[in-house]
Amino acid sequence: MNALTLALIAFLAMAGAAACGCVLARRMPPDYLGGESIKSLRAAMALVATMTGLILGLMVNSSRFQYSDAEKDVQMYATTLMRMDIELTNFGGPACALRGNLRAFIEQLLLQTWPMPGTANATTPLPELARKLEQLTPQGPALPARPTPSGTVQETAGDTAKGGEKGSASTLLLNLTRELGHLPPENDIRRTLISLGHQLMEYRWRISDFTSNRAPTAFIGAVICWLALLYGILGVFAPRTPLVLFGFLAAIACIASAIYLVLEMDDPFSGQLRVPRAPISDVLTFMASQPCPSEAPPAATFSAPSGP
Template sequence: MHHLGVSLIVFACIFCSAILGMYLHGRLPDHHLSDESIGVVKLAVGLVATLAALVLGLLISSAKSSFDTVSSEVTRDAADIILLDRVLAQYGTQANDVRALLKQSVARGVQIMSSNDPAQLASLHTPDAYKRGEFFQRKLQDLTPQNETQRRLQAHAIEMADSIFAVRELGLLQASGSTPIPLLVSLVLWLCIIFGAFGVFTAPNMTVTIALFLGALSTSIAIYLILEMNTPLDGLMRVSLDPMREALTVLGQ
């Protein structure tokens, strides 16, 4: 909802700039609308439009990269969790408690990430969350191997658990990324200048108004998508948790 509100504000700023430009069109002296003046303004607006296009493309690329990184980390984490469970299954019945704890932790994580509740998502970064991870790792270390095979499996399980928690932290850090506010404000300012110039040098009519409305709407939608992709665990556009759910169904078998 926060992202939608920001996008609506952006749309209002851009479209109002266009309306203001059309309002000024009929009130500016004729020499302000001469061919020479229009030519110079077009060059300046073209420069601003180029800057705006570059920044918009940069923000979209950065947001998409962040979204794809978190998505791939979720898939990798799910695969590693399944492999860890199979290693513990090979260890023997002594690891059943650890396997149950692993399944419980995964179920809790899936429930939190699918809740779409910012408060619950924030709990993934609390000291309690880290303590639960450390407790699981201690349970692995407390296993008492009876032979060389179990010692090798225990060492492999501890290594995999460390990798899983590292990937988890990387995904959470990527998921908490935010759009640089100064860059976003600069982009909106440039878009207001562009649409205002469109309005100033265009005679007001319904066709022009609709075209400017659709242009402002399109740019605000683009900014909305950027904001959404920068928070891939929250909002309307979220990474798929299906890999984690599929992993949960096979744990403990």
């Protein structure tokens, strides 16, 4: 159930409870609405209102911080991806072939984390970037095939880049990290690449946790029930005037919008208030504009002019 549906349910529940309270007040005996009854119910409803307001405030604050953390993680994620592409370019040779793996991972990450590309903040369409990067990714040299203990041959980096696009982003990232560990020779750039691969895995799991960490629907339902009870009691004792009716509807709309914001920010990668994908998609644009040194055209050679 999405955030807008739950917010509408909350609005209708509170408005319906207030209307039921107004109808019920007309059928109650006059002594039920005396001074002592009002005092007792006001004390009880004050406790309910305080508890509900405190919980809503904590939920809004928690969701806001979660959204901010997700936005920072996406920016750090994009920075790490760009650093890895730069290091792969600097390494040259077999590492240039791994840019295809990195590109496939970024494309799959965008498709899985932001499932509707048309509504996101992408700066360049993915198919256009894919065609451009196919031209920039060198066809060789690729990493040699490695036999496994069972005697079978493990796929090379180029095979992983081509076939891995059908897999999940997590699988592609694991394959990329595994290939980084087999880059020859062992030097500082290789160690930096392995460290960046571990950082990418950490950010991958953190973003996956954001997409699965949502407020329980039962908890939201309990809060809606408390609010409906509160407005039902208020409807019993409230005057039947247009001003009071307008005030009730305005307050109910504010509370429903707060519930909507809580649910929207609680899942930063879906709905209307989603974290922008621009930092990640900009990495693809950067990769398309930075070919490996081995892809540069050979320097022109000049021969000495021959004598007559």
